[in-house]
Amino acid sequence: MGIWIMAGVTFREAARKKILWMALAAGLAFLALFGTGLHYQMKDLAARGMKPILLKQIPGAMLMVGLYAIDLLTVVMTVLVSVDTLSGEIASGTIQAVATKPLPRWQIVLGKWMGFAAMMTAYLGLLVGGINAITYGMARVTAHNVPQGFALMWLEGVLLLSVTFFFGTKYSTLTNGVLALGLVGLAFLGGWIEQIGAATNTTSAVNVGIVASILMPSEALWRRAANAMQSPLAGMLNISPFSSASLPSFTMVAYAGVYAALALFFAVRRFSRRDL
């Protein structure tokens, strides 16, 4: 019961503080921008009399860039929105009035986590669904395997949420944010080093990327998601930046799942044991 109350409070807080509405407005603005860009692109391509096969590839590529932006936005939003929830309430003492109520502490953490996970899911669902609807409406193109891609992007959001919770049980809000986003940046850079390394057959560079993915597998999840969503043709031809010359293995996806679960587990454990 306590879990649902805490999840509800978390959701309501985001709505009351207008975070939810702002994120929604930003998401809609993003979609509107994408739609406008695609509209002019399509108009121009049609005017030039481009071959139908290419006419599909270009909006497909734009869709992938849009999805990549959505992926980054979701990760950053997830960290920013949840970064203060534990550390901030511990620092201000707000948590004391809740933690002395008859609910075990793990329910406080899991309830909050669920509230944020629900928001992240809704946000990601809106953007991924919206961008696919737009490209379909304008160019009859959608991402190749949307459910699989969505699931992998969702796991990435969950991973960052859990990591933010984990740091939030020990560090201040600012330190937590720096650590979580720092790891995202590390993974981002590592992912591209690995890609370029694979394209140029540089094993050491690939290994650097793998190490970065072990430290934070968020970018690896995106690359699996991109691989699932892009058109098989673009993937095969290696013409897209998401062609995944070095595709992360399924083991890396499983590793990311375990990573997220452990981060949440240790967040709960540390919060349950720490002084408030």
Next chain:
Amino acid sequence: MMQAGESASTTAGQIAAQPAADLAIATRGLRKVFDGKVAVRSLTLEVPRGEIFGFLGPNGAGKSTSLKMLLGLVRPTRGQATVLACPAGDVRTRRKIGFLPEHFRFYDWLTSAELLRLHGRLYGMSRDRLRRKIPELLDLVGLAEHAGKRLRDFSKGMLQRIGLAQALLNDPELIFLDEPTSGLDPAGRRLVRDIIKAQRQRGATVLLNSHLLSEVEITCDRVAFIKHGEVIETRDLKSLLEGQTTVRVHAANLTPEMAAGVERWASSVALQDHQLTLSVPSREVLPQVLRYLVSRGAEIYEFTPQRLSLEERFLEIVGSDGGL
């Protein structure tokens, strides 16, 4: 070796050998060390059910940390604590506990009624019970008109009042009040006193942590003096404030003979112009002193027994250095 708190309790003759079930709070050698710094050295304490118990001590004496250990917010480094016959921090026991933190803070985007509803639900209270209880409590703490106002627009005193209301939501058997009158105006302080009295009548136990000694003096049955995270002494307030009383008499026609005459009841008699001060071993002799002075022709304007205040006693026990 006997702990300081133990010996004091025994001398006060109040709670020696209480059965555990009759105790709202019992601690033995409770200790907390934060990063090598001792916050609470060794807290040994027994508070019977139904008592209004005051926690007195200078800043940094470990009062709040002690309270937090009893509430399960802070893990003791060592020692034992039972609250309502269960280990401190027990989740189910928290249903019977109310707590007003020192600096009450809560989600300021909630209205006062929403705050109480949320806390009530965390206590597992039914919607029906909350529908009755919330207006009742808002009325009690004088916030009935502000039920729909958000906490971010509340003054410090109003926050303290709503915090107090949430501490009483579940009709708790044991209430922890950490500095409940800080931020309150005199009317608010009076309200807190009345609420504490009402809780006593209901049979609840109240642990009051306050640095306002006059508050403690008015409301508490017993007090524990804490210094360096240790109970120096626990005393019955009545016995603490009884005993030697100084009296100041302001009168016309006072003579040195009269001063000599009152020496049969009093010591340290001093006469200066129209003022006579004297010290009596017990308040019971005061009517005789007064009658004597009147019969000798003194025209009395003022006859004021000066009780030894808790503050003086506090400084005596804890030391004027404030225990630092």
